[in-house]
Amino acid sequence: MRINKMDVLGLLQEHGAVAGGHFRLASGLHTSVYLQTALVLQYPHVAQKVAKALAAKFAAPFDVVISTGMSSVVLGQEVARARKCRAIFTERVNGAMSFRRDFRLERGQKALVVVDVMTTGRSNGEVVALAQAYGARVVGVGAMVDRSSTPLCLGVPARALISYPLEAAPPESCPQCLAGVPLSASRRALEAGPEGE
Numbered sequence: 001m002r003i004n005k006m007d008v009l010g011l012l013q014e015h016g017a018v019a020g021g022h023f024r025l026a027s028g029l030h031t032s033v034y035l036q037t038a039l040v041l042q043y044p045h046v047a048q049k050v051a052k053a054l055a056a057k058f059a060a061p062f063d064v065v066i067s068t069g070m071s072s073v074v075l076g077q078e079v080a081r082a083r084k085c086r087a088i089f090t091e092r093v094n095g096a097m098s099f100r101r102d103f104r105l106e107r108g109q110k111a112l113v114v115v116d117v118m119t120t121g122r123s124n125g126e127v128v129a130l131a132q133a134y135g136a137r138v139v140g141v142g143a144m145v146d147r148s149s150t151p152l153c154l155g156v157p158a159r160a161l162i163s164y165p166l167e168a169a170p171p172e173s174c175p176q177c178l179a180g181v182p183l184s185a186s187r188r189a190l191e192a193g194p195e196g197e
Helices: 005-014 044-055 070-083 122-133 185-192
Strands: 018-024 030-035 064-067 086-089 091-093 096-098 110-118 137-146 158-163
Touching: 005 044, 005 137, 005 158, 044 070, 044 137, 044 158, 064 070, 070 086, 070 110, 096 122, 110 122, 122 137
Parallel strands: 064 086, 064 110, 110 137, 137 158
Antiparallel strands: 018 030, 091 096
């Protein structure tokens, strides 16, 4: 079964992955809509379909999938399963994206970076640079959802299953902050998560 953009949007809505309120993203930006893709990806049969659709967006072969942190590990693992290759992930160490757990890349390996949601591209760009520092060739960045409202400058192709541009602003120009609306308490635990980078 193929998944189209309306299917992805339907999955997000069906699983309660779209929340309204006043949220602070890991990038520091504020937004009125938060996407929690983990609520969709917690179902392996659904994650597998989403991952197969994402893998199909990249015709070029790759040897390894690199997930950009814990929120993208499930998706990255399933993309790697679909393409029968290795899956690793990065973690933020002392403020920088790094490989831990003895993960490494070999010079000349082809890598696909996978993220659940991308907004500013900051973390994705860090992971692309990290892989290139190892001598790997990054074939692209794949995402379940692209929240960006402006083109991302990652130096490699960036493709997503769905484009869901959302307004995000720094706190000093956030309409909800200016109106005195407090951050949404029900999702406050999500503030430290990688969504929105």
